[in-house]
Amino acid sequence: MNTSYKWLKDYVPDLEVSDKEFMDAMTLSGSKVECFNRLDADIENIVVGQVKKIEKHPDAEKLVVCQVDIGEDELLQIVTGAPNVAEGMKTPVVLDGGRVAGGHDGKKTPGGIKIKKGKLRGVVSNGMMCSIEELGSDRNFYPEAPEEGLYQFSDDVEVGADAIDVLGLHDVVFEYEITSNRVECYSVLGLAREAAATFNKKFIPPVVQVKENSENINDYFNGVTIEDKDLCSRYCARVVKNIKIQPSPQWMQRRLAAHGIRPINNIVDITNYVMEEYGQPMHAYDLDTIEGKEIIVRRAKAGETFVTLDGQERNLDENILMICDAQKAVGIAGIMGGENSMITDDVNTMLFEAACFDGTNIRLSSKKVGLRTDASGKFEKGLDPNNAIEAINRACQLVEELGAGEVVGGVVDISHFKNKNIRIKFEPEKINKFLGTDIAVNDMLSYFERLELSYDSDTKEIIIPSFRQDLECFADIAEEVARFYGYDNIPTTLPSGEATTGQLSFKLRIEEIAKNTAQIYGFSEAMSFSFESPKVFDKLLISQDSKLRDAVVISNPLGEDYSIMRTTPLNGILTSLAANYNHRNKNVRLYELANIYIPKQMPLTELPNERIQLTFGMYGDGDFFTMKGVAEDFLYAVGLKDKIVYNPEAGRPFLHPGRQADMIYDETVIGYIGELHPTVADNYNIGQRVYIAVIDMPEIVERATFDIKYTGIAKYPAVSRDLSMVMKKEVLVGQIEEIIESKGGQYLENYELFDIYEGEQIKDGYKSVAYSITFRANDKTLEESDVREPMDRILKNLEKIGIELRQ
Amino acid sequence: MDIEKKLKEIREEALKQIQTSEKLEKLNDVRVGFLGKKGELTALLKSMKDVAPEERPAFGQKVNETRQAIEKVLEETKSKLENAAREAKLRAEVIDVTLPARKVNLGHRHPNTVALEEVERIFTGMGYEVVEGPEIEYDYYNFEALNIPANHPAKDEQDTFYITPDILLRTQTSGVQVHEMERGKLPIRMIAPGRVFRSDEVDATHSPCFHQIEGMVIDKNITFADLKGTLAEFAKQLFGADTKVKFRPHHFPFTEPSAEMDVTCFKCKGEGCRFCKGEGWIEILGCGMIHPRVLKMSGIDPDEYSGFAFGVGLERIALLKYEIDDMRLLYENDIRFLKQF
Incomplete structure (x- = not known):
């Protein structure tokens, strides 16, 4: 919403503040001013001059030398090249030292262009006559200006007057961000009322008096029938005859221009003016096109089409409200009128409409029709039906004052609304307690008075006027007090009361450790979107019948690429790795902690399972075992200290078939590790081996613990035995370790792989593996026999799976 | 001899x-x-x-x-x-001490996380619990229980992604307020960080997937002055002790009175510079006293208890604090970017 300061001042005549003061105070009282624009910021020292005499320039064919009357004793000599310069014309003259906003082409120069006395091809020029573009505007807002050349004032303008003032440019336009609850502030009057309250000045709304002729509207118009009362709470109609379409007066044009509205003609300008002033959209129909001279407000029929006044055919359905005559639709209610009934230059009698439609319906209809207009934008916020009659009368007052037509006596006013007459108990102590303030009762009452909220001292109630639809309860009243007392003046305290413990949830603590561990291993944290393309599954070689393809689907996505909620975290990390690879970054390690979304059923009837995944991805230095390292260190750090079992038969299609494993803990798959399948790496255009690890965090959180029990540091010496073995390549060291662990007996302390070798001296298809096994007792020095027994057991079981001791 | x-x-x-x-x-x-x-x-x-x-x-x-x-x-x-x-x-044995360091190449946290952890540190220090809520949410928690009934224009303003007519991608972390209130344990002091979604095309200042931090306090005798004091303290801790705050009236359906909080520009300290577009102030968060209707809907008696709530855009904090000029950098995950945090 924009307002011209001059316009606003019409209703708050005592207001005298600077632009900045206005902006700051209005913002602090709740009408946020985003910015302001001084229309005369870049123009200065410009007067109305009259060209008295034109002579040829002695040295330039395209230039002429003018003698210009600027209301002083002597004429001013100005050289110009303007094509339309003529003796007798009145035009803006920039004096020596003045400024214009830009060039003929409408291009503005920030700060303006300074005009100085000088010589043009040897002839003295004491200033410059200028076009509307040079003054920073254009023909949209000054339609009387010529297409090219100097702006010409009408003959009644006084020579020597301030041209900027005559053009209405000594004004400031404030741009507000109005919150959706303050519907009435989408109008000059609403903001004037707020400004008056903010600066504690008198608010003087326009006095609306319609001069009607002695005729009766019923002789011209047969009335209004509202069929869908739920969608139209009020419909006011007036008739204007003997219309003379012509340009509206310049004062009205200037105001509309300041609000960014292009002047059209007197009737259109009046409806726009009243819409700005009252916030009430209106429409004018050519009454001669209205069949049966009646209006019926009803829903459209399914499949009905309608041509709006912009010439576009619109498709309708039965939820869209239409304004109709006895035969046909003549407008889409609250959105746009029809081509068939629009005002043309030949209009003779017209029907003015000011109505109130259901905001939600207008919003949905405007979406359906694909047409959002100034009118629909206002209606969809839910207008005050009381405003309609005021606005239509104001419009008719202007019609009369501007000589645009003759207002027929009487108004048709059909309404189906009840004023809510809200009364809210005034509880000053409760307000102070709620705000943490100590505001005097009289101060509170004075704020209400400024806001036109009246106080019933008998019942101790505040009576809410209909235009303040946002005030419904105690807290709303507290806000009115707070904003006029000043948010800034409310003290700052900290909550007292019962102490609470500040802490992360257990899950978040586990996640924090995951981040720390990842960072120690050189992984940096990535974040990627939760939604992705269904094509991701193909990229990851995931089979057509995989459950992973049962993803939560967004019904209104930004596009296919963002249409499903991810069921695997891989695409995010791989896309990030690919971006790094593409940027030629070396040795990249990334991790992400984010949810996957697993539907419990399709289609969704309850919320899906959100499982947070810790995903690692890397290329460059490091390999499969780096991933094992970071994963195992993390698990250890959160108390999962048992041995992790790696199952190489994981069968995940996106991983290298010979380089992947599920991580099993507690007989549960808690994650997986692997090298990315080269085809997948190709699909992501990563030209290096990529390693991935994914840990299913809910499984970890369920098992994690921060309970630590110290076990004593051994006092007795350890006994070590080395085992050097030969076995088939396919045997996993995991199998050896399982045997050592299960057969090592009570004194087994530790075992460590210290050599693994294939090649010379070892027969083809075999490998040599060496372990060092340590035994220790915590209550004695071990005897040879204490160690011999478990070693024998281990060896025997190793033999069973074909492992031989190396000679 | x-x-x-x-x-x-x-x-x-x-x-x-x-x-x-x-x-x-x-x-x-x-x-x-x-x-x-x-x-x-x-x-x-x-x-x-x-x-x-x-x-x-x-x-x-x-x-x-x-x-x-x-x-x-x-x-x-x-x-x-x-x-x-x-x-x-x-x-x-003299060595050249200016030879390069031998490092373990630690990884780095995402700037969002760095900022979040700072916020969490501040609020846990003030006795707030850090909790979470679901990212895919019922309409009820995201809108209705927050005093945004069906067909409320605020629903349009937030450009919601829907899964079904009742299930959506949450547009705000405010729904966690409702979950916490429903647990019925009072008093409450909590913050709830999390991912939210809105149907905005990706550009330098928008992302369809971003993060918010919700905050809420409910107790007996909580006042608007408490809200101001708490958030002023937060701003000082986050942006420096000389940070000043300004509260402007605003509107959110689930708070009344509502406010937006600005902080003095941390580059020019309020003088006005290019960074703050000459205003000297930077908008940081929305907040307000919890609407009595919201309390009532979640089973809390507004005559006995009152509370305040606030919501901060995490990316906004990160972008401002680290002077990141393009939001897309946050989701590209270029290691040269991440290494700086």
Whole structure:
């Protein structure tokens, strides 16, 4: 919403503040001013001059030398090249030292262009006559200006007057961000009322008096029938005859221009003016096109089409409200009128409409029709039906004052609304307690008075006027007090009361450790979107019948690429790795902690399972075992200290078939590790081996613990035995370790792989593996026999799976 | 031979040899040569048996004196040589301390996380619990229970992604307020960080997927002044002790009174600069007293309890605090970017 300061001042005549003061105070009282624009910021020292005499320039064919009357004793000599310069014309003259906003082409120069006395091809020029573009505007807002050349004032303008003032440019336009609850502030009057309250000045709304002729509207118009009362709470109609379409007066044009509205003609300008002033959209129909001279407000029929006044055919359905005559639709209610009934230059009698439609319906209809207009934008916020009659009368007052037509006596006013007459108990102590303030009762009452909220001292109630639809309860009243007392003046305290413990949830603590561990291993944290393309599954070689393809689907996505909620975290990390690879970054390690979304059923009837995944991805230095390292260190750090079992038969299609494993803990798959399948790496255009690890965090959180029990540091010496073995390549060291662990007996302390070798001296298809096994007792020095027994057991079981001791 | 003369000869010879010893090994040889089992002085002492018994104590004393004298010099020289050797070693071991460091190449947290953890630190310090809520949410929690009924225009403003008519991607973390209230445990002091979604095309200042931090306090006697004090303290801790705050009236359906909080621009300290577009202030968060209707809907008596709530855009904080000029950088995950945090 924009307002011209001059316009606003019409209703708050005592207001005298600077632009900045206005902006700051209005913002602090709740009408946020985003910015302001001084229309005369870049123009200065410009007067109305009259060209008295034109002579040829002695040295330039395209230039002429003018003698210009600027209301002083002597004429001013100005050289110009303007094509339309003529003796007798009145035009803006920039004096020596003045400024214009830009060039003929409408291009503005920030700060303006300074005009100085000088010589043009040897002839003295004491200033410059200028076009509307040079003054920073254009023909949209000054339609009387010529297409090219100097702006010409009408003959009644006084020579020597301030041209900027005559053009209405000594004004400031404030741009507000109005919150959706303050519907009435989408109008000059609403903001004037707020400004008056903010600066504690008198608010003087326009006095609306319609001069009607002695005729009766019923002789011209047969009335209004509202069929869908739920969608139209009020419909006011007036008739204007003997219309003379012509340009509206310049004062009205200037105001509309300041609000960014292009002047059209007197009737259109009046409806726009009243819409700005009252916030009430209106429409004018050519009454001669209205069949049966009646209006019926009803829903459209399914499949009905309608041509709006912009010439576009619109498709309708039965939820869209239409304004109709006895035969046909003549407008889409609250959105746009029809081509068939629009005002043309030949209009003779017209029907003015000011109505109130259901905001939600207008919003949905405007979406359906694909047409959002100034009118629909206002209606969809839910207008005050009381405003309609005021606005239509104001419009008719202007019609009369501007000589645009003759207002027929009487108004048709059909309404189906009840004023809510809200009364809210005034509880000053409760307000102070709620705000943490100590505001005097009289101060509170004075704020209400400024806001036109009246106080019933008998019942101790505040009576809410209909235009303040946002005030419904105690807290709303507290806000009115707070904003006029000043948010800034409310003290700052900290909550007292019962102490609470500040802490992360257990899950978040586990996640924090995951981040720390990842960072120690050189992984940096990535974040990627939760939604992705269904094509991701193909990229990851995931089979057509995989459950992973049962993803939560967004019904209104930004596009296919963002249409499903991810069921695997891989695409995010791989896309990030690919971006790094593409940027030629070396040795990249990334991790992400984010949810996957697993539907419990399709289609969704309850919320899906959100499982947070810790995903690692890397290329460059490091390999499969780096991933094992970071994963195992993390698990250890959160108390999962048992041995992790790696199952190489994981069968995940996106991983290298010979380089992947599920991580099993507690007989549960808690994650997986692997090298990315080269085809997948190709699909992501990563030209290096990529390693991935994914840990299913809910499984970890369920098992994690921060309970630590110290076990004593051994006092007795350890006994070590080395085992050097030969076995088939396919045997996993995991199998050896399982045997050592299960057969090592009570004194087994530790075992460590210290050599693994294939090649010379070892027969083809075999490998040599060496372990060092340590035994220790915590209550004695071990005897040879204490160690011999478990070693024998281990060896025997190793033999069973074909492992031989190396000679 | 005169014993005295002999001892003097030995001493002089020993001292001469000690003095010419440049290495510890040589010195040791000298020691062995004179004082060792087969050394000259030891041999002399052994010859004591040839001395008359009454002269033996004097003889022994003289030999010992010589021995002590030699030992003293030996010790001194040894320690001198040792010191020289240590110093020579140290001189030889000088390193170029400006050679590059050997690092383990620690990874880095995402700037969002760095900012979030700072916020969490501030609020946990004030006794707030950090909780979470679901990202895919029922319409009820995201809108209705927050005083945004069906067809409320605020629903349009937030450009919601829907899964079904009742299930959506949450557009705000405010729904966590409702979950926490429904748990029925009072008082509440919580913050709830999390991912939210809105149907905005990706550009330098928008992302369809971003993060918010919700905050809420409910207790007896919570006031608007408490809201101001808490958030002013938050701003000071996050942006520096000299940060000033400004509260402007605003509107959110689930708070009343509502406000937006601005902080003094941390670049120009409020003077006005390019960073704050000349205003001196930067908008940071939305907040307000929890609407009594919201309390009531979640089973809390607004006549007994009151509370405040606030919501901060995490990316907004990160972008401002670290002067990141393009939001897309946050989701590209270029390692050269991440390494800076």
